Amino acid sequence: SEIQCTFASGNGIGSRDSIIAxxxxxxxxxxxxxxADDRAVDPETDHICQIRPDLSDPTGLRYNLKISDFSRCGVxxxxxxxxxxxxxxxxxxxVMQSDQELIIMCKPPEPTIIENKAAGFAGSFPHGARVSGVVEETPGRLEYEVALYKEAPTARISNLSNNELPVDQAVPIGTKLQLRARISPESAWKYVKLMEVTVSPDPDDPHMLGSVALVKDGFL
Known part of the structure; x- marks a missing residue:
């Protein structure tokens, strides 16, 4: 069988619970x-708990299953x-001993962890313009670092392995900046997505007047 599962997001927007097979x-x-666990349902006519013959199959052995409510259908x-x-x-x-049973199993994705961490500055970026931290959460301890880099002057590129420098002071408007996120190679986590990065004059209020959003909703 071919199986596709989707799960409703926590905010009620976007995807919804469903199993298609x-x-x-x-x-x-x-x-x-x-x-098997909801015999009262007629899967050939029910619009939520469906198991209907594949009309394109000449053998009559194939069916399309669709479940759109996990509180029904014996889920x-x-x-x-x-x-x-x-x-x-x-x-x-x-009911015969020769009857057969199929169990369809799906595992919801791990929830996205969102942590707000501010790095304050007064007139300049903090040394190295880095924010780092640790999150204790399933599937394991996550150590992360977010760093801000600026493009190096042309005269200094020859002395560097690449053309980026860590930001450790105020930069002129129009300077090309780059954000880099890094996680520990020993971590069970393999990928990190930056959902929001904000530069704010107040370390306790990342959205106060004068703040600048470098990343918002996962987009630069």
Whole structure:
């Protein structure tokens, strides 16, 4: 079977709970597949709990499953997984030892961790323009560093391995800047996405008057 799972976002915007799968019943089975833990549902007519024949399949063995509400269709949540059992009866309306069962399991993605951390400055950037920290969260300890770099003057490029310098003082308007995020190679985390980076004159209020958003909603 081919399976696709989506999960509703916490803010209620965007994706919604759903399971979509392409199923194939065993050869010579005459019965239609059913939801094993919700026998009251007729999956051929229900618009939320669907298991309908694939009309393009000449063998009559393939079905399209679609679930759009995890509170129905016998969907269960255990040990961090969402799963649903599909029962394939060999003959309609008869329970036999030769009947077969399929369990579809999906695991929701880990939640995004958002942490606000301000690096204050008075008239200039802090030394190295770096912000670092540690987050204790599943799936493990995350050590991170966010650094701000500026383009090096042409005369100094020949003495550097690249053409960027850490920002350690005030820079003129129009200077090309670059943000870099780094996580510990020993961490269980493999990727970090910067959702918001703000330069503010107040270390306790990143959005006060005079602040500048370098990254907002994950975009520069």
């Amino acid at each position: 392409k199923l194939r019943k065993p050869d010579a089975f005459k019965g239609h597949p059913l939801f 269960l949540k255990r040990n961090g997984f969402v799963h649903v059992r599909v029962w394939f009866p060999q003959f309609p309306g008869v």
